[in-house]
Amino acid sequence: MEKVIFITGASRGFGKIWAEAFLRRGDKVAATARNTDTLADLKRTYGDALLPMQLDVTDRAASFAAINQAKKHFGRLDVVINNAGYGLFGAIEETSEQEARAQMEANVFGLLWVTQAALPIMRAQGEGHIIQVSSILGVATLPVLGLYNASKFAVEGLSETLATEVKGFGIKVTLVEPNGFTTDWGGPSAVHTTPMKEYEPVKAAFHASASPDFFGNPEATTDAILKLVDSPNPPLRLFLGKVALPWAKQVYADRLTTWEDWSEVADAAHGK
Structure with a gap:
């Protein structure tokens, strides 16, 4: 059965690659971009199966309007993929207030607005799948990407919580x-x-x-994403690439060692 998929940040990179993969197999796609000219080639090829939509996800009202327009156009929303965002490179001390706020607006609040807009529709349907594009940098960190790391850690906490809140509505995260x-x-x-x-x-x-x-081929991710959206029981977390899991294992081993080393101090802090 064809799916209706809403995906943000579809002008390039993962967003455009995945949008085309869905269209190629016969799904319907509402694809957002700041400039919909970047979607003209897909529109020429796939016609009415694609609904290109201009959207700045940091605009909450516009995000709600886009989600509702997609639902009205296609009749339902099966999958919402929050892919829009960007990387801010620089040391934490170098980061201006404007740069920090803009990073969080795009990577965290933009994702939040689209998610909030989709939830009433998916609750009414009794089903749906929200896919949040996070990063291994929401699990581990790299220097000179501090605000980006922080935005992805926020996405992780928000989405893990969301999964527990909406499970009873038939919505997967x-x-x-x-x-x-x-x-x-x-x-x-x-x-x-x-x-x-x-x-x-x-x-x-x-x-x-x-x-x-360290760097994977983005075109190689399409099979993983198609399997994810087709899964009747999708995972809460899915790494993409062969580097992420070994890195995460080492990071968590180091964290556990540190917590164990300081466990007596931690226990004493509990009081009687």
């Missing part, structure tokens, strides 16, 4: 957590802080550590 991929996330889509010389060594070490093996 999945956090997709890619490792690095060769999209333009670190290129034209990225924003950079004004550099401070004090952090040059940190940045040099960060760039030197970026092995080519």
Whole structure:
């Protein structure tokens, strides 16, 4: 059975690749972008199966309007994929208030508004699947990506909570957590802080550590996403790429060791 899928940030990268994969197999797609000209090629190829929609997800009213328009156009919403967002590169001390707020507006609040808009529709349907594009950087962190890390940690906490709240309505939630991929996330889509010389060594070490093996091929993710949306029992979390799981295992092993080492102090803090 064909699905109706609403996906944000479909102008490039994962969003456009996945939108085309859904269309290619016969699904209906409402795809949002800040500039819908980027979707013209898909519209020419797939016609009425694609509803291109101009949207800045940081606009709450516009997000609600877009979700409702998609539902009215296609009659239902089976899957909502919150993919819109970008990376802010720079040390935490370098980050301006405007840069910090803009990062959170796009990566956290934009996702929240679209999610809130979809929930009443999915509750009325008695089913639905919300997919939040997080990152391995919502589990572990890298330097000079502090605000991006923080935004993805927020998405993780929000979405894990959401899953427990909406399970009884037949709504499923999945956090997709890619490792690095060769999209333009670190290129034209990225924003950079004004550099401070004090952090040059940190940045040099960060760039030197970026092995080519770290980055996956974004086109290779399509089968995983199709399996995810087709699963009757999708997972709460799904890594994409072969780097994320070994990294997460090491991070959690280190955390557990530290918690165990300080467990007597922690227990004493409980009181009697």
